[in-house]
Amino acid sequence: MAVQERPPVVAGPERRAQLTLFARNFFKHPRMLGSIIPSSSFLIRRLLEPVDWERARVIVEYGPGVGTITHEILGRLHPDATLVVIETNDDFVDFLNRSMTDPRLKVIAGSAENIEEELERLGLPAADYVVAGLPFSTMPADCRERILQQSQKALAAGGSMLIYQFSPKVSSDLRQIFSRVESTFEPINIPPAKVYFCHK
Structure with a gap:
C-alpha cells in the first residue's frame, strides 16, 4: 500500500491558536467537548488503526473541532478520496475553513443526524468509515439513537x-x-478513552 504524504505538523502560532480556540469553546460548551485539550496522538493512532486507506473513498468525521483528527486523516487519505466533516460549532467551522485548504476536505455546518442527506447533496456514495468523538453519554437518548441509527444506514x-x-x-x-x-482502551489521553469499532 502506498504511503500517503502527511500534512506538515501544526506548530508555533497556529498550534497555539488551535489550543486557545479549543479551550475557550470547552468552557463555553463543556458537555459538547468533554475534554479541555484535543485528542492525543496515541488515541488518534488507535482510533484510525482499522482504516483501509487504499480502499476507503468516503470518510465522515463528526465534531472535528479544531481539526486534530482531521489533519491525521488527510495525511493518510487516498488522493481520490473525500473527507466530509460535520460540525455544529460555528467557531470551529470558521477555523477549519480558514486553516485547511485540502480539496479532498468538505466542511459541513450541521448535525450528524443528517449524514445521509449531506452525502447525497455532495453527490457522494455511502461512507466507508464514520469517525466520531461526539459526547454521546451527555446527549439526550433520542438524539444519540438517531445519530447512531443514521450513521449505520449511511455506511x-x-x-x-x-x-x-x-x-x-x-x-x-x-x-x-x-x-x-x-x-x-487508550490510557495515554486526557482523559483516558474507550475506543469502539462498530461494523455494519
Whole structure:
C-alpha cells in the first residue's frame, strides 16, 4: 500500500491558536467537548488503526473541532478520496475553513443526524468509515439513537463507525444498532478513552 504524504505538523502560532480556540469553546460548551485539550496522538493512532486507506473513498468525521483528527486523516487519505466533516460549532467551522485548504476536505455546518442527506447533496456514495468523538453519554437518548441509527444506514456494506468516548454509557446502544462491536482502551489521553469499532 502506498504511503500517503502527511500534512506538515501544526506548530508555533497556529498550534497555539488551535489550543486557545479549543479551550475557550470547552468552557463555553463543556458537555459538547468533554475534554479541555484535543485528542492525543496515541488515541488518534488507535482510533484510525482499522482504516483501509487504499480502499476507503468516503470518510465522515463528526465534531472535528479544531481539526486534530482531521489533519491525521488527510495525511493518510487516498488522493481520490473525500473527507466530509460535520460540525455544529460555528467557531470551529470558521477555523477549519480558514486553516485547511485540502480539496479532498468538505466542511459541513450541521448535525450528524443528517449524514445521509449531506452525502447525497455532495453527490457522494455511502461512507466507508464514520469517525466520531461526539459526547454521546451527555446527549439526550433520542438524539444519540438517531445519530447512531443514521450513521449505520449511511455506511456502505462492510463499513465501520470508529468512536472514542470518555464514558462507557454508549456501549449498549452500539451493540443494539451494529452487527459487531469491538472495543479497546487508550490510557495515554486526557482523559483516558474507550475506543469502539462498530461494523455494519
